Structure formats: C-alpha cells, structure tokens
Amino acid sequence: MLLYILRRLLYVLPVALAVSLVCFLLVHIAPGDPLISVLPPDASQQLQEEMRKVYGFDRPLPVQFGIWIGRAVQGDLGSSIATGRTVASEVGRAVGNTFILAVAATLLGFVLGALFGFVAGYFRDSWIDKAATTLAIAGVSLPHYWLGMVLVIVFSVWLGVLPAVGAGPGGSTDWAWDWAHIRHLILPAVTMSVIPMGIVTRTIRALVGDILSQEFVDALRAKGLTDGGVFLHVVKNAAPTALAVMGVQLGYLLGGSILIETVFSWPGTGFLLNAAIFQRDLPLLQGTILVLALFFVGLNLAVDVVQTALDPRIKRG
C-alpha cells in the first residue's frame, strides 16, 4: 500500500508541475502588457523599462517560470495589484469560506443523491425510480446561478425568512458556527448541492442496478438472508465508488464556486476571482487558480488512495 501511495505521488508531481506551468502562462496569454494595470497610462519609456526589470519581465520565459515556481513552493505568490496585500493572504482568507460552502453542499448533495439513488436502483422502473431519475436529470441540467436567483426570490423576497447575500450578519466575512451565520449558508449550499445530488443519484442508481444483477446477491437470498441483510451487502459494494464520486464532486464545487459566490456575494475564492478578473489583477487571478487547481490535484490523489484502500477489488497497479 505504501509503495502504491509513493508511486501515485510520483505520478502526481509532473502533473502538478504542468498545472503550475498553465497557471504561469495565463498571465502571458492575457492581451497587452502585464504591467498595464500597474503603470499610469502616461508612464515614460524609462519607467516602463525599470518596472519591467523590477517585476522580472525582462528575463526569458523559462527563467521567469523557474523563479516564479521557486517562490510559489515557498508560499510566495506575489502580491495583489489592486490591494497590495500578498496573494497568499488574500487566498488564505477566502479559501476557508469556499471550503465551508463546498463541504456543506457536497454533504447535502451526497445524502440526498445516495437516498434517491438507492431507492431508484432498488425499485427500478417504478414510479419512484422515474421521479428520482427526472430529479437527477433536472439537477444536472439546471443553470445553478439561476436556481440561486429563484431561491432568493422565494425565500428572501417573498417569504423573507433567509438572507439573500453575504456570509454573515452585517457583511461579516469571518465564519462562525452560530445561527446568524448558518442562516446565510442555507441558500447557497442548497443551490450548490443540486449538481452533486444529480450526479450521485445517477451513479448510485446505476451501481445498485449492477450489483443487484450479480450472482452473489442471488446466493445471499438463497441462503436465507433478509432484505435488510442483502441491502447491507449492496451498500458495502457501492460505497467505495460512491465515496470516490463524492470526493471528486467536492473538488469540482471548490473550483467551480464562482457563479454561486457571485449570486450570493459569498466572500470566497470565486468572489476573489471575480474581483481579480475585473480589476485585471493578474497575480491574484494566477495565484487563486493555482491554489484551487493544486487542491483539486491533491484531492483526486486522496480519492484514488482512499478508494484503493477501501476496495480490495481494485488492483494496486
């Protein structure tokens, strides 16, 4: 097992390096001079040259990449052009809020999806299966930013029971586990949970169908096991794949939270990205994307390792 983890780690390293390269190049595919947002429009030729030296843009690209990655591994992602604070501290503050939102949404989506998936898989072709499948398709087809607006219309504008924007009372951006903060979490988390709900429902429904058609289930029934006992076996067989899907979904939500965070003004990484894009704050954009992408790579690695550890049928090749 240890050997397997080591081998997977060795495979992840070049991927992580390539991901960093893509993030590094983002600044260079951007139109115009990367200095454009720092310098006044009437900056003299001489000042431009000097600033170019200060930022290191006069060196060849591979050298720039080497320097950039060398700093990045030490946690130095440069500083935000708009606020002057370091990118690392900006991302650090936002990442926690995104994490809370994404974990809440993943858990909610997984619980609902697992419930619908198991029921639909068990009672295939019944009305309850059709209802669950329809719900799942609706879940993956919904433009979730629109669902967020609709939920705000219903629960904030009409019923007035839940807040429409922000992560805490009075625009507070620091999370706390009290009702005043949790109220703000409900609408964005429910909105976000719709996607994993749909995907988990579809996956588990197919899994349960597959498992129930295998011979060992007949054998279990033949030896006189009750339905409840058979169900436990089905759960045990479905669990590793289901958990893997949940892990990957968490990664997608962490990286893809920008639309939801924009709708609900949730002070997380998506909100930060939005600000970075419209202020042309390229170091902030680059740093935030790098952190989120590396987190996704790490999460995928963790999912692979956990799934292999849980499921003896997967070869540790």
Added chain:
Amino acid sequence: MSAPAAALTPVAAPAARGYWANVGRRLTRDPVSMACLGVLALILLAAVFAPYLGLADPYRGSMIRRLRPIGTEGYPLGTDELGRDMLSRLIHGGRLSLLIGILPVINAFVIGSLLGILAGYVGGRVNMAIMRTIDVFFAFPSVLLAIAISGALGAGIVNSLVSLTVVFVPPITRVAESVTTGVRNLDFVDAARASGAGALTVMRVHILGNVLGPIFVYATSLISVSMILASGLSFLGLGTKPPEPEWGLMLNTLRTAIYVNPWVAALPGAMIFAVSICFNLLSDGLRSAMDVRR
C-alpha cells in the same frame, strides 16, 4: 379465409435496414426524445427567424415602460430593466446563447476527434504525448479552467468560445482515444490490413465509420453543460457585452430587478434550463437508441 391459411400466407421479408436507420427509427419511437427535439427545434427556428417574426425591436428601450409585469398589454412577457420587450429579447437571445453554447462543442468534437483518433490509431509515443498533455487539463475543474482562460483573455464572445473549446477538447479526446484503441484491435481491422489496405484507407473506411458514432453521442451529452457554462460566463460579464440580447447576460442585468418583478427577472434562466434539459434528455435517448443490446 380460415385462420391457418392466413398464417401460411407468405410475408415479404422486412427490408434490411442499416444501423443508423434503425437508430433513427428507435429514436422517433421515444416520446421523450421527440418532445425534446420539438422544443429545441421550436426555439432554434424562432431564434434563426427572429427578425422576420414581427417582434418588437429587442434594443429599443423606454424609461417609462420599465419592468412591466408579464401579461402587460402589448408586452406579453413584460419588459426588462430598460423597458425593452422581453418576448422579443428572449427569442433574439436564443441566437447568441445557442451559438456560444453549441459552437464550442462542435469545435471540440472536431479537434478532440482528430487528436483522439490519431493517438489511438498511431499509439506509442504519439499517444503518450497527446494523452499526457490532455491529463494536465483534467487536473482543472472544468468551470475553473473556463474562468481562468476567459478571465486572462478578457471579456468577449470569441474569448468565451476559445475557453469553452479548451474545456471540452480533453474529455472528447479521451473518449475518442479509448474508442479508437478498442476498434483498432478488432479482427476486421487486421483483416483489412492483411489484405493490403494502407494506413489511410484503414483509418478512413474501417476506423472512422465505427468510431465517430460513439464520439458524437458523447459530444451531444456535453452540449447541456456547454450551454450552462457559456451563459454562465456571460452572466459573470465575461462573454457577451450589453446591449446584446443573450440569456446569461440578461439574467445578470435583471438581477437587481428581483425585488420589483421577480418573474420577469427569472425568465432568461428558464430558457437556459429548458434548452439544457432538452439536450440532456435527447442525448440520453440517442444513447439508448444506439445501444444494440436492447
């Protein structure tokens, strides 16, 4: 005529149909797929012929007619925050929304199929080089990748098309590669090669015909996501620019109106949802129609 005699009357053998004719027949017998196809055709035709439908000018606003509710005289779906006719803007909006949603998948289908078939057919180092490069893009969550490229390139329709194409090329390449590798190892390909067919002939005649179908079905399943993402980019202000009618952008500019006229504000999203769910259901229908085991 007695019953046994009727049973003995020779019946003409059913004409042999091709595989695709069978798929088409099965698809037309699926009521859900046909309903979705109908809805999509209606929206598409309305969008294409929007200028000839006698609708109000989608750009002409009026300060005194802002945010009229649904059902107002002369404005069946109300007016938006600048007093422009919603019905006209929703129908005209389909032009851009469908274009920026579907075009990236078509681009990615062409590029991804080329790369994937090449990787699968040639194998070896070419395969390694293509597939490992593709792996890097799988290391990004799709929304993040789209935002990253669009955000760096800046707002604009072309930039949003480029970023979404980059998002969809890797999954299509992966599917194309695995399908091609599977077909390449089948006996009939060996037989063709043994009977003297050149690499290009084998690829054109024996591989393409067997590979494009599954890749196409997979690509259709991406259109729904592409529609949501493309309008999402516009919603963020990264795609279409005002005053162009586009569903995602309309949703964004109407956001402030949810306190005044919530139903009108929610309309563009309902259009995105309708198109996206129809493409999803149609793609599911196509997949089961192509499943020969049934």
